[in-house]
Amino acid sequence: MLELTASLPMYNLPELAGKNAAFWEALSKEMRAQRLASIPPDLVFSRPAVPDAIGSEVLFSQTCGYPLQTIYSGQFAFLGVPTYDFPGCGPSTHRAFVIVGKESPYRTIEDLRGARFALNSIHSNSGMNLPRLLLARHGIKAPFFGTVAATRSHTESIRRVQAGDLDAASIDCVTYGFFKELCPEKVSAIRVLAETPESPAIPFVTSIATPSDQIEQLRAALFRVANDSVYRPVLDGLHIKTITAVDPAEYTRVVAYEREAAERGYAELK
Structure with missing residues (x-):
């Protein structure tokens, strides 16, 4: 029997x-x-942010919107989309912050010409797709x-910019918000240089192999967690204001x- 996973x-x-x-305990209930x-009794904490695929074992996960439209096309079903309360977020949207060293000379996005850029993944919306669009809208060509x-991760991008190994990175505003709240020392030497255009927030998904009746049950459970006041402390802990239909x-x-x-x-971030 297939062992289902949640992450x-x-x-x-x-x-x-x-x-x-x-959050998973509330949703499981x-x-x-x-x-x-x-x-699944517990979350899998080892699943990468950009796995090879959304396999049939995935009962519940959260996946970046860009690979959902590219490498994961046809592999998933939407469950719901969160709205976060961090700066940079709107109703069911987020954006990325272009970060640089606090003492660096960069003052505008154009100043980054020739800089060393940290890319978490070529499949990342916030790390690749959104800064690519930002640069293009500034009239910059590759x-x-x-x-x-x-x-390989926003965490490592932040670490390397903070350390001065690399000059800039584009970080999902929710990730940046959690860093500032939970481990501010890891972002104390960086600052936000620019903001990208907004984009749909990162949704909750299940495998396309999940039976349709179970998909509806998952959605119903997710929306009950979002709307029942008993779970408000759980959502507040993750800075989730609400979860809505996609x-x-x-x-x-x-x-x-x-x-x-x-x-x-x-056309390519380079």
């Missing part, structure tokens, strides 16, 4: 482990009330950076951004 890999700081676990079978170094058309914006950047002469 929250997008905001998986060690300092958030207990709060993420509390509501899923049990729906008599949903085979509920190549622009001196170096684009793969770091409009799939909104997520086509991320590939529209990709096309726009290409048309403006910045």
Whole structure:
């Protein structure tokens, strides 16, 4: 029998482990009330933010909007989209902050020409797609950076900019908000240089292999957690204001951004 998994890999700081676990406990309680079978007892904390695929074992996860429209196309079903209360977020939206060293000479996005840029993943909306669009809308054409170094995570990008190993990175505003709240010493030597355009927030998803009736039960359980005041402390711990239904058309914006950047002469972040 397939062993189902649950994970929250997008905001998986060690300092958030207990709060993420509390969210899963609340959702599990509501899923049990729906008599949903085979509920994973615990979250998988080792799942990467950008895995190879959304396999049939994935009962619940949270996945970046850009790979959902590219490498994960046809592999998932939407469950709901959170609205966070951090700066940079709007109703069901987020954006990225371009960060640099606090004492660096950079004052505008154009000043980064020739700089060393930290890229968490070529499949990242906040780390790659949104800064690409930002640069394109400033009339900048590729190549622009001196170096684009793969770091594999926003956490590592932040660490390397803070350490001065790299000059700049584009970080999801929710990730940046959690760093400032939970481990401010890790961002004490950096500052926000620019903000990208907004984009649909990172949604909760399940595998497309999940039976349709279970998908509806998952959605119902998720919305009960969002709307029952008893769970408000759990949501507040994760800075989630609400969770609402997903409009799939909104997520086509991320590939529209990709096309726009290409048309403006910045098809690849380099």
